[in-house]
Amino acid sequence: xxxxxxSLRRFQLSDVDDFLKWASDDKxxxxxxxxxxxxxxxxxxxxxxxxxxxxxxxxxxxxxxxxGYVSIKPGSGDDKCRAHLGYAVSAEYWGQGIATIxxxxxVSDAFKEFPGLVRLEALVEVENMGSQKVMEKVGFxxxxxxxxxxxxxxxxxxxxxxxxxxxxxxx
Amino acid sequence: xxxxxxxxxxxxxxDEFLEWANDEEVNRLSRLEHFNSKEDALCYxxxxxxxxxxxxxxxxxxxxxxxxxxxxGSGTARCRGYMGYALGTKYWGQGITTKxxxxxTSTLFKEFPGIERVEAxxxxxxxxxxxxxxxxxxxxxxxxxKWMVFKGITTDVLMFALLSTDPPVSTS
Numbered sequence: 001x002x003x004x005x006x007s008l009r010r011f012q013l014s015d016v017d018d019f020l021k022w023a024s025d026d027k028x029x030x031x032x033x034x035x036x037x038x039x040x041x042x043x044x045x046x047x048x049x050x051x052x053x054x055x056x057x058x059x060x061x062x063x064x065x066x067x068g069y070v071s072i073k074p075g076s077g078d079d080k081c082r083a084h085l086g087y088a089v090s091a092e093y094w095g096q097g098i099a100t101i102x103x104x105x106x107v108s109d110a111f112k113e114f115p116g117l118v119r120l121e122a123l124v125e126v127e128n129m130g131s132q133k134v135m136e137k138v139g140f141x142x143x144x145x146x147x148x149x150x151x152x153x154x155x156x157x158x159x160x161x162x163x164x165x166x167x168x169x170x171x
Numbered sequence: 172x173x174x175x176x177x178x179x180x181x182x183x184x185x186d187e188f189l190e191w192a193n194d195e196e197v198n199r200l201s202r203l204e205h206f207n208s209k210e211d212a213l214c215y216x217x218x219x220x221x222x223x224x225x226x227x228x229x230x231x232x233x234x235x236x237x238x239x240x241x242x243x244g245s246g247t248a249r250c251r252g253y254m255g256y257a258l259g260t261k262y263w264g265q266g267i268t269t270k271x272x273x274x275x276t277s278t279l280f281k282e283f284p285g286i287e288r289v290e291a292x293x294x295x296x297x298x299x300x301x302x303x304x305x306x307x308x309x310x311x312x313x314x315x316x317k318w319m320v321f322k323g324i325t326t327d328v329l330m331f332a333l334l335s336t337d338p339p340v341s342t343s
Contacts, residue, residue: 118325144330146312146332147310147332148251149250156250161330
């Protein structure tokens, strides 16, 4: 994949059709904390109420068309030093290194966007080998396995915790 | 050694509370800040200790000498909770904190039925705390880099967890 074709930008309501194409796919939302979106109305609501207002929740675009998203959300109060990373890419475009390209951009954006941010972390379920490979290629460090860490799709899951520090950027 | 028990704190415990909470060594190793006055401590009692879902005094023969607390998560984190503790310096080295942790974890999963995971963190060089968690049956899961702000600096911590399904440790 030619990296210049991949970009990150804020979602627009006009992305609704492209967004729905991948957000309605169970394979894509399988490990996400939000559920598959099946109607254009729900897609519009999601874009309007969640994706667009968030400080950092851009669309991953291929030739400026939405094929996924990245989300970076810092904690509050004492936890402002760390932020949680989430992302998804349309199944149609898996296996081409797109997530790696997009996340490398997002990671360097994050430390600029959130001053005081020191640590980015991501939780990846044990079965989600695809995402584990992406994390490693982007330069995240796997720190351990957190057992019965949290709910995903109604079940308590074990999750690997990965981190990327601001100081890792210099390497 | 006398009897170690856990019970909720009461406002009348304020002097005993201050004795360990303002202990320099305790302040150095925990996130608890020094209280400049009894009024500040009473404020802390009112705002943090009393409304807390699970904040207990570690007692020696009924007298508070430390604290142990458990904070359950919510939303997708509702299956887990975070445990913290501290003990007055003059009581260190006698297995009291370990006893307190084992006592709390032996009833925690019944008291908080949705909880399947209790987690606790320790600074990498806090050998005493690390030993407490190991003796209490917690499993070390990894080092989380710059995870916690401690005295204004982001620090690495060791993550430990005890699951409801982990083998029980005797409270003796």
